[in-house]
Amino acid sequence: MERLIDRYENKLIKQGLAERSQLLMAEIETEIVWNRDxxxxxxxxxxxxxxxxxxxxxxxxAEPYRTLVDFLSSRADTITLKDNETRLFLHDLPVIRExxxxxxxxxxxxxxxxxxxxxxxxxxxTVSPEQTFVVYSSVLFSCFVxxxxxFLEHSLEGTVSDEEMTAFKRVMExxxxxxxxxxxxxxxxxxxxxxxxxxxxxxxxxxVNYGFVDSVMGNISYLHNDILYISQTGSFLxxxxxxxxxxxxxxxxxxxxxxxxxxxxxxxxVTDSPKRAILHGHPKFSVxxxxxxxxxxxxxxxxxxxxxxxxRYVKDIPIVSGExxxxxxxxxxxxxxxxxxxxxxxxxxxxxxxxxxxDFNEPFRNLIDIEKMCRTEYFEKLKKAGIDV
Numbered sequence: 295m296e297r298l299i300d301r302y303e304n305k306l307i308k309q310g311l312a313e314r315s316q317l318l319m320a321e322i323e324t325e326i327v328w329n330r331d332x333x334x335x336x337x338x339x340x341x342x343x344x345x346x347x348x349x350x351x352x353x354x355x356a357e358p359y360r361t362l363v364d365f366l367s368s369r370a371d372t373i374t375l376k377d378n379e380t381r382l383f384l385h386d387l388p389v390i391r392e393x394x395x396x397x398x399x400x401x402x403x404x405x406x407x408x409x410x411x412x413x414x415x416x417x418x419x420t421v422s423p424e425q426t427f428v429v430y431s432s433v434l435f436s437c438f439v440x441x442x443x444x445f446l447e448h449s450l451e452g453t454v455s456d457e458e459m460t461a462f463k464r465v466m467e468x469x470x471x472x473x474x475x476x477x478x479x480x481x482x483x484x485x486x487x488x489x490x491x492x493x494x495x496x497x498x499x500x501x502v503n504y505g506f507v508d509s510v511m512g513n514i515s516y517l518h519n520d521i522l523y524i525s526q527t528g529s530f531l532x533x534x535x536x537x538x539x540x541x542x543x544x545x546x547x548x549x550x551x552x553x554x555x556x557x558x559x560x561x562x563x564v565t566d567s568p569k570r571a572i573l574h575g576h577p578k579f580s581v582x583x584x585x586x587x588x589x590x591x592x593x594x595x596x597x598x599x600x601x602x603x604x605x606r607y608v609k610d611i612p613i614v615s616g617e618x619x620x621x622x623x624x625x626x627x628x629x630x631x632x633x634x635x636x637x638x639x640x641x642x643x644x645x646x647x648x649x650x651x652x653d654f655n656e657p658f659r660n661l662i663d664i665e666k667m668c669r670t671e672y673f674e675k676l677k678k679a680g681i682d683v
Contacts (some may be wrong), residue, residue: 297321299329299349302427309502310356311434316414317353321423325651338416340395345402347418349643351426354414358468359434362682365461367411375440376585376643384432407433431509438578441465443585446672449679459586466683472666473504482570482652487540490518494538497573506575506661507531512645513554515572517564520544524553524560555618559626559647567634569649573657576645577665579672584613584642586675602642608668613640638664 299319301344306312318338326339334352342350355363366373373387380638388401389409398416406429407417415433419425445462448454454462477500480493494514501507501514512531517523522541529537539553543565554560560572589604601623606613612632616625629647632639637660638648646664650656676683 297327298423299327302351302423303329305427306351306430309431309505309508311359311431312353312428313356317351318626319349319351319423319426320587321349322347324566333456334393336394337393337398341398341402341416344399345418347420347455349419349423349426350416350421351418351430352414352416353430355434358465359438361461361464361468363409363415363434363437364412365458366437366441367409371658373409373440375436376443384429384436387433387436409433428509432511433544435508435511435576435578439581439585442579442582442672446582446586446675446679449676449681452679463683470505472661472669475500475504476663479654481655481657484518484653485517487518487523489519490516490523491535491538493654494523494525495534497658498525498534500658501573501575502530502532502554502664503660506577506665509575512573512575513556513560514654515554515557515560515564517543517570522557522560522564524557526552526606527554529554556625558620558624559629560628562626563633563647567649568651569633570652571650571657572647573649573654573661573663574645574647577661577668579669580608580646580665581643583608583668583671584640584644608640608664610636611638611640611664611667612636613642615642616644618644640650640664640668 299321303317303319306317318332318334320326325505326342328335338350338352354360365391371389373389384406387407388405389411390397390401390409393413398408402418407415409415415430417426417429446459448458464486479497484490484493494516496515501512508531510528513525514531515522520543522543522562523538524541525531525534526537541553541557552608554573563572564570602615614628614632616628617623620626625641629639633647633649638646640646646661648657648660673683
């Protein structure tokens with residue numbers, strides 16, 4: 295029988311976030327069970343004994359993450375970021391200089407993760423090893439976004455240091471090329487509820503496999519017979535079988551309790567337009583480009599994610615503000631409006647929403663196209679700044 299730590303160890307490896315030979319994972323049963331033996335286990339076991347946790351993960355990141363995490367951690371005791379995953383889950387990323395149980399424990403008592411400079415990332419779970427995977431993945435996503443966003447900003451300002459340029463060139467050696475994807479998904483009309491479940495599950499797998507979603511971020515939905523079938527909150531998009539909620543558009547059921555936290559936005563999209571299939575992912579360069587703004591000394595600086603009054607675009611795709619959930623600054627007030635007139639919308643620091651009228655072929659194609667466009671725009675800006683890559 296597969297242990298839980300084996301499952302999440304394999305997910306970290308498959309998604310290119312860690313290397314098996316360096317990854318350490320533990321879960322507490324009657325005793326501490328490790329995925330493998332390592333001298334560091336003694337120090338990490340002491341961490342476990344001093345915290346009320348059920349699992350722990352430690353690993354140096356796989357490339358290209360290792361170089362960029364090492365660069366960021368070498369320059370700050372706390373890494374501050376602007377992306378949505380940091381605001382919601384991480385707040386900030388503490389950095390320590392010594393691989394010691396005492397120092398790791400001190401930081402994990404106040405944050406979900408700690409970076410040990412030159413060593414790697416430590417995360418924990420209070421319920422399941424799943425939590426360690428989710429946080430570890432979120433840390434690497436946030437650091438990737440920060441590193442590339444900072445490098446572009448410094449390039450435009452002409453302030454790139456020799457150390458930053460060296461790190462950037464090394465990261466570029468490991469950065470995979472933009473994926474070339476030619477896929478066809480199940481085509482509408484869907485004759486039954488089971489066909490809808492299959493269609494939602496089918497599209498979720500490549501959204502994860504091609505790096506458009508990290509950990510449990512992102513969501514998928516489809517409207518069929520006045521019922522919106524939407525991925526559950528906290529679900530893995532590549533493992534959606536059994537984790538899709540049927541939510542009637544008239545709110546006659548309480549299944550929305552476990553549905554994605556972005557259910558309100560999905561509902562407004564499908565009830566206020568002819569679009570029925572919705573994808574929401576967190577492709578990295580789309581998030582990076584959403585943070586790029588030429589306006590200096592803006593009175594809304596620091597509040598861009600909730601209240602940006604200026605229209606901004608990457609080519610033809612609008613960048614909108616909006617927080618998860620409901621309320622006056624929620625993305626359910628911005629994304630549905632944007633999707634009425636555009637093939638997609640980028641939420642500041644968050645990710646991309648796309649929608650299609652019939653099935654998932656159109657929104658998946660648009661998700662790919664928007665990420666490719668943002669990646670191209672990023673490197674075009676670098677070239678204009680005199681950075682040849």
